[in-house]
Amino acid sequence: MATIDQPMLPGTAGQHPSPRAVAGALDPARITQARHLAALTKKEVAERIGVTPAAVGQYEAGITRPGPALIPQLAEVLAVPVEFFLAGRPFGKLDSSMAHFRSLRSTKLYQRARALGVAGQVWELAHALERRVQLPLVDLPGFAGGEVHPGAELSRDPVQAAQELRSYWGLGEGPISHLVRRLETKGIVIAHPDGIDPLAQSVDAFSTSQLPRPLAVLTKNRCDDVYRFRFTAAHELGHLVLHSDAAPGxxxxxxxxxxxxxxxxxxxxxxxPLLPRRMDLAGLAELQRTWGVSVDSLIYRCRELGLISDATASRTYKRLNALRGSPGFTPPSVSEYPGEQPVMLRQAFELAAAERSLTIAELAHELAWRPARVEEILGVGDPRPLLRLA
Known part of the structure; x- marks a missing residue:
């Protein structure tokens, strides 16, 4: 679980502590986090800094410390400032037993480790902003600051729990618009950082309730289809309210x-009452737009509710596959739906910048990150393509 110590970074923004000072106040877990974020093995790090893999393992276990001469090399290889390794600041520390991942067969251990490192950083950024801006209070039944209490308020049956949560949040019985924005108003941190493309290619969305705020990371491979994105967000919400103990895969x-x-x-x-008894793809496409779920999901729902047979569902999926990419059957991008894009962290930064003159450089110094990393997770970088002149 995250530790909530106050930041203790020597110097001011733009200055770096000496390697000797860092070596004397080093947090071994920060080396592990940086290595996971860089998606490197101990052997790869060892080869690049000229030590043995066993030595890197001892650094991470806290058995021995890297000497001052190795600190700048570690920082360069792991793409972090030297002060990243310092102890004494809030740490969103997670392991694979603390998050909900879908399929473990399709992801490798180092990929999940990197994903967890990203989640930790998202929380660390949220915590830094929350020291300056009052974020929405967490309003999630059963959640109590870093854990979910089983059986608290909501049923353990998924269908009944969904009905109860709708009632608890006053959502009524109709379509839910702006789903991701609504989750943010309930204090849930939602992120799909721009800077994790390699992660997005390998790790599906994941969530955790083991930090002081519940958090879901929806990777970029979910952003090409707003209906898929919304269902994934609701799926991760299901984990947060149903599963107090993560069981990845x-x-x-x-x-x-x-x-x-x-x-x-x-x-x-x-x-x-709105679903057709005879499969009508045009009618399902209209329901798709109204309810914000895919035609695929609606066909499955028809079969699940006993309105059609398995054979009819199979034939309908085949007809749908022949129409994919056609007008009306091409899912819109998340970018076309502002209410489905996370904004809480970015808007919190903008408010802190306006009210307290917070800068990216100041935030990066406090977090001991490179400024570009702060921009990536906030999503405040310049979206324009860069013109490079030879």
Whole structure:
């Protein structure tokens, strides 16, 4: 779980502590975090700084410390400032038992480790901003600052839990617009950092309730389809309210999160009367736009509610596949839906910048990150392509 110590970085923004000072106040876990974020093995780090893999393992375990001469080399290889390794500042420390990942077969250990490092950084940034700006209070049944209490307020049955959460949040029985924005208003940190493209190619969305704020990272491969993105956000919400203990890759948990998401986005009592008994793709496409879920999901919902047979569903999916990419059957990008893009952290920074003159450089110094990393996670970098002149 995260530690909540106050930052203790020597010097001021633009200055760096000496390697000797860093070596004397080093947090071994920060070396591990930086290595995970860089997606490097101990062997690869060892080769680049001229030591043995065993030595790197001892540095990370806190058995021995790297000498001052190695600190700048470590920082360069791991692409962090030298002060990144210092102890004494808030640390969003997670391991693989503390987050919900979908399929473990499709991801390698180092990929999940990098994903967890990203999640930790997202929380660290949120914590730094929260020291300056009052973020929305967490309003998630069962959540109590870094853990979820099983059975607190919501049913353990995914369908019933979705119905109860809708009622608790006053969402009514109709379509939910601006889903991601609504989750942010409930104090849930949602992120899809621009700077994690390699992560997005390998790790699906994931979430954790083991930090002082519940957090979900929706990777960039989910941003090409607003319907997929919304369902993924609801799926991760299901994990947050149903599963107090993460069990990465657990098929039962994944099915429960899917069932929660389906009922949360498309309550059966409201949707069932609207679903066609004879498969009408044009009608389903209209429902897709109204309810903000994919035609695929609606076909599955028809079968799940017993309105069509498995054979009819199979034939309908085949017809749908032949139409993919056609007008009306091409899913819109998340970028076309402002209410489905996370904004809480960026707007918190903008408010702190306006009210307290906070700068990217100051925030980067406090976090001991490079400024570009702060911009990547906030999503405040210049979106224009860079013209490079030879």
């Amino acid at each position: 657990d098929s039962t948990h994944e099915r429960e999160a899917d069932a929660f998401a389906a009922e949360f986005l498309t309550p059966r009592n409201s949707l069932a």
